[in-house]
Amino acid sequence: MKITVKAGGLLYEYLPPERTANRATLEVAEAATPAQIMRDLGFPADASYLVIVNGELVPAEQRAKLQLADGDQLSINPPLKGG
Amino acid sequence: MGWQKQILRVDLTNGSVHKEPLNMDWAQQYLGERGLATKYLWELMDPETDPMSPDNVLIFATGPLTGTMASTSGRYAVVTKGPLTGAIACSNSGGKFGAELKYAGYDLLILQGKAPQPSYLYIADDDVQIIPAGDLWGATVWRTEETLKKIHHDPQIKVASIGVAGEKGVMYACVINDLHRAAGRSGVGTVMGSKNLKAVAARGTKGVRVEDPQRFMELVKETHQLLKENAGVREMTELGTNAMIDAMQDFGGLPTRNFQEVQFEGTEKIDPAAMMETRPNGHRNLVTNKACFGCTIACGRIAHIDKEHFTIVNRKEYWHASGGLEYETAYAFGPVVGVDDIDALTFASFLMNEHGMDPISFGVTLAAAMELYETGVISKQDTDGVELNFGNAEALTVMAEKTGKFEGFGQVLGLGSKRMCEKYGHPELFMGVKGQEFAGYDSRALQGMGLGYATSNRGACHLKHDTFAEDMEDQTGKGKALPCKETQDATAALDSTGICLFTAGAWGSDNLARQVDAACEGDWSTERFVETGERVWTLERMFNLKAGFTAKDDTLPERMLNTPARSGTAKGKISELDKMLPEYYTVRGWNQDGEPTEQTLHRLGL
Amino acid sequence: MYKSLVLDADKCTSCLQCEMACSMQHEGMFNPARSRIKVFEFEHGARSIPYTCTQCEEAWCLHACPTSAIVINQCTGAKEVINDKCVGCKVCTMACPYGTINFQASSGKVVKCDLCGGDPQCAVACPTGAIVYQ
Numbered sequence: 001m002k003i004t005v006k007a008g009g010l011l012y013e014y015l016p017p018e019r020t021a022n023r024a025t026l027e028v029a030e031a032a033t034p035a036q037i038m039r040d041l042g043f044p045a046d047a048s049y050l051v052i053v054n055g056e057l058v059p060a061e062q063r064a065k066l067q068l069a070d071g072d073q074l075s076i077n078p079p080l081k082g083g
Numbered sequence: 084m085g086w087q088k089q090i091l092r093v094d095l096t097n098g099s100v101h102k103e104p105l106n107m108d109w110a111q112q113y114l115g116e117r118g119l120a121t122k123y124l125w126e127l128m129d130p131e132t133d134p135m136s137p138d139n140v141l142i143f144a145t146g147p148l149t150g151t152m153a154s155t156s157g158r159y160a161v162v163t164k165g166p167l168t169g170a171i172a173c174s175n176s177g178g179k180f181g182a183e184l185k186y187a188g189y190d191l192l193i194l195q196g197k198a199p200q201p202s203y204l205y206i207a208d209d210d211v212q213i214i215p216a217g218d219l220w221g222a223t224v225w226r227t228e229e230t231l232k233k234i235h236h237d238p239q240i241k242v243a244s245i246g247v248a249g250e251k252g253v254m255y256a257c258v259i260n261d262l263h264r265a266a267g268r269s270g271v272g273t274v275m276g277s278k279n280l281k282a283v284a285a286r287g288t289k290g291v292r293v294e295d296p297q298r299f300m301e302l303v304k305e306t307h308q309l310l311k312e313n314a315g316v317r318e319m320t321e322l323g324t325n326a327m328i329d330a331m332q333d334f335g336g337l338p339t340r341n342f343q344e345v346q347f348e349g350t351e352k353i354d355p356a357a358m359m360e361t362r363p364n365g366h367r368n369l370v371t372n373k374a375c376f377g378c379t380i381a382c383g384r385i386a387h388i389d390k391e392h393f394t395i396v397n398r399k400e401y402w403h404a405s406g407g408l409e410y411e412t413a414y415a416f417g418p419v420v421g422v423d424d425i426d427a428l429t430f431a432s433f434l435m436n437e438h439g440m441d442p443i444s445f446g447v448t449l450a451a452a453m454e455l456y457e458t459g460v461i462s463k464q465d466t467d468g469v470e471l472n473f474g475n476a477e478a479l480t481v482m483a484e485k486t487g488k489f490e491g492f493g494q495v496l497g498l499g500s501k502r503m504c505e506k507y508g509h510p511e512l513f514m515g516v517k518g519q520e521f522a523g524y525d526s527r528a529l530q531g532m533g534l535g536y537a538t539s540n541r542g543a544c545h546l547k548h549d550t551f552a553e554d555m556e557d558q559t560g561k562g563k564a565l566p567c568k569e570t571q572d573a574t575a576a577l578d579s580t581g582i583c584l585f586t587a588g589a590w591g592s593d594n595l596a597r598q599v600d601a602a603c604e605g606d607w608s609t610e611r612f613v614e615t616g617e618r619v620w621t622l623e624r625m626f627n628l629k630a631g632f633t634a635k636d637d638t639l640p641e642r643m644l645n646t647p648a649r650s651g652t653a654k655g656k657i658s659e660l661d662k663m664l665p666e667y668y669t670v671r672g673w674n675q676d677g678e679p680t681e682q683t684l685h686r687l688g689l
Numbered sequence: 690m691y692k693s694l695v696l697d698a699d700k701c702t703s704c705l706q707c708e709m710a711c712s713m714q715h716e717g718m719f720n721p722a723r724s725r726i727k728v729f730e731f732e733h734g735a736r737s738i739p740y741t742c743t744q745c746e747e748a749w750c751l752h753a754c755p756t757s758a759i760v761i762n763q764c765t766g767a768k769e770v771i772n773d774k775c776v777g778c779k780v781c782t783m784a785c786p787y788g789t790i791n792f793q794a795s796s797g798k799v800v801k802c803d804l805c806g807g808d809p810q811c812a813v814a815c816p817t818g819a820i821v822y823q
């Protein structure tokens with residue numbers, strides 16, 4: 001199945017080279033979880049990312065459980081901070 | 084050491100200048116910068132004083148680490164009673180002025196009274212003079228800096244000044260130093276203007292010594308490395324604070340069109356990628372990044388505007404680079420007013436610096452005016468013929484300039500959102516707390532932020548606590564009170580050192596305490612350091628209580644409390660302030676009227 | 690070949706860590722006013738340029754000094770001021786075409802970059818690679 005991934009801030013560096021700006025469409029295994037995808041892309045293991053799937057927040061403990069479906073939009077951002 | 088152990092007291096009314104030893108008992112209790120200035124303010128003025136009267140006291144304060152090699156050591160704070168809020172105001176700034184003031188030999192500069200004529204203060208080490216401002220009164224911040232360097236034949240002079248906005252009483256005027264760094268919030272520049280003080284020009288050659296240079300330098304090495312290795316810091320260096328805007332958009336916490344919405348469709352036109360993109364005509368918004376004094380992060384952006392853009396096409400004087408967009412300016416000239424024209428946003432930024440105004444307060448006030456306009460409460464007749472619709476880039480820049488020059492409808496915008504909305508009979512459209520406008524985070528999506536806004540001692544502010552981690556994990560009021568309190572205390576301690584808050588992602592209170600300990604006499608354990616922060620926070624609260632604030636003022640606008648967020652991860656949610664606030668008072672050791680108990684005061688030695 | 694300080698203005702953010710490091714090394718305190726390296730800012734801060742003694746081969750300062758107070762350090766190639774010999778006549782400051790040897794009122798002597806004996810502290814402190822000793 002295919003999903004789209006958006007990576008905020010400098011995290012685009014972990015997207016495959018075919019990315020356009022900070023987005024990429026990925027072919028992933030059926031029912032893959034955000035945690036799996038992040039691991040496969042080489043994101044450092046870090047619970048502090050902000051992970052959103054189809055506009056819904058995915059808290060850290062859900063990231064290895066939530067199964068994605070074809071066409072889902074996964075957005076991974078660095079932790080929010082003040083500015 | 085760390086401290087210069089000397090303060091400068093200037094009575095502008097009678098022109099007297101006194102150098103006094105720093106009260107070291109107070110320094111040991113309140114450290115420096117924000118904390119120490121709060122203590123002096125508390126001792127020197129009645130909190131009920133009218134902020135615009137000569138009896139208000141205006142303090143420029145450096146910290147014990149200001150001017151040292153500790154990274155980001157350029158900070159100074161301006162502390163006074165704020166006219167925008169009527170509460171204690173504490174705005175800090177980077178750039179190079181703070182370190183220069185300290186090198187001249189002073190931890191604090193205390194300004195009292197009101198000069199009989201417009202003046203500026205010149206400080207070159209021991210030589211301190213109050214000098215008539217002449218035709219500098221009425222000049223922009225930029226011209227003031229340039230002129231003072233010329234008059235005194237010294238390009239190394241560092242200047243903190245106000246623009247016309249501060250002179251004429253725009254309620255959220257800032258003190259700007261080094262062209263584009265601002266002690267921005269609560270109208271500290273307005274107070275400076277009310278004292279007839281145009282500028283402080285400082286030149287210092289005395290240097291700063293630390294208690295244990297060898298240990299200090301080892302810590303410098305270690306803490307610089309911590310910053311260097313931190314992913315968040317690297318992002319700030321490469322993308323600036325505006326890196327946040329895309330995440331905030333995804334999250335649905337980006338206040339849009341006066342907080343009617345929480346996501347903005349034009350975000351990608353004003354984000355860091357847009358700043359860094361080279362256009363077909365070869366123009367690129369971002370020129371380079373720039374550090375404040377001593378800073379190894381360098382989050383600052385220097386940008387320029389496309390010469391073909393309508394704002395400056397006929398105005399060559401703006402064809403140069405200057406301070407560019409940061410997250411808060413991008414928010415305040417972008418989503419909250421619905422504008423997505425990056426050149427217009429950058430021009431508005433320039434204007435804020437040039438005329439000395441707080442972009443957040445200006446943007447959010449303009450947003451309320453736009454809502455008033457769109458709902459028909461005000462019309463073109465009120466707005467000097469300008470169509471004040473959301474999204475109108477020209478309206479943004481025209482009104483920014485009118486407000487900076489205090490002309491026409493700019494005088495109304497200069498009141499700030501609260502007073503303006505009251506004037507037009509719609510107080511509910513004011514988006515802020517205690518008279519101060521919100522920063523770029525929505526209280527419905529970020530619950531802990533809402534609590535921080537409601538309880539911040541200077542009115543709505545995003546820089547006095549840090550519950551981002553909690554807010555990302557859970558969008559209810561649960562578990563926010565304690566981290567809010569703890570980070571308020573830690574931040575108050577950090578703000579009392581002379582260091583920038585943007586180190587906080589990589590340094591904990593322990594890193595700061597150790598640097599303070601090596602720089603200063605006295606044993607500064609982490610516990611003592613954080614307790615100092617709590618003492619500072621509580622004293623600020625005491626100031627506000629005495630100034631007439633009560634628990635009723637620790638609240639949020641109806642829109643946050645009753646109107647659910649329309650989209651984003653917090654769709655359908657409202658702020659749960661009613662659940663968080665009682666818990667917050669409890670963890671603070673305050674009663675449910677928001678007053679510190681005897682026991683708490685006693686514990687903190689207050 | 691001696692190593693030298695390579696300065697790259699494009700990388701400089703104007704943080705002045707170099708000036709502080711220099712003054713700590715030579716004066717025992719943080720005091721940019723007494724730094725041997727200076728950073729100049731132009732164009733509203735859009736350009737920042739670090740600047741110090743190039744240890745030039747001609748060594749005008751050295752030849753101009755009437756008391757032979759300026760000597761070449763054989764290990765580093767730095768032109769160094771021998772404090773005891775300097776009488777503060779300032780002739781060297783006029784001879785230097787770059788303006789990087791300066792009179793210091795507080796000591797009555799001249800000061801200049803001495804490459805910190807081979808471990809220049811400005812280069813150690815610079816966070817951006819704008820100063821490299823190579």
Ligand code: SF4
Nearest residue numbers: 177375378382583585
């Ligand atoms: S992080 Fe940014 S604001 Fe803070 S000191 Fe550095 S450049 Fe200035």
Ligand code: SF4
Nearest residue numbers: 701702704705707815
């Ligand atoms: S330390 Fe490096 S980046 Fe900082 S001012 Fe000096 S040369 Fe520039």
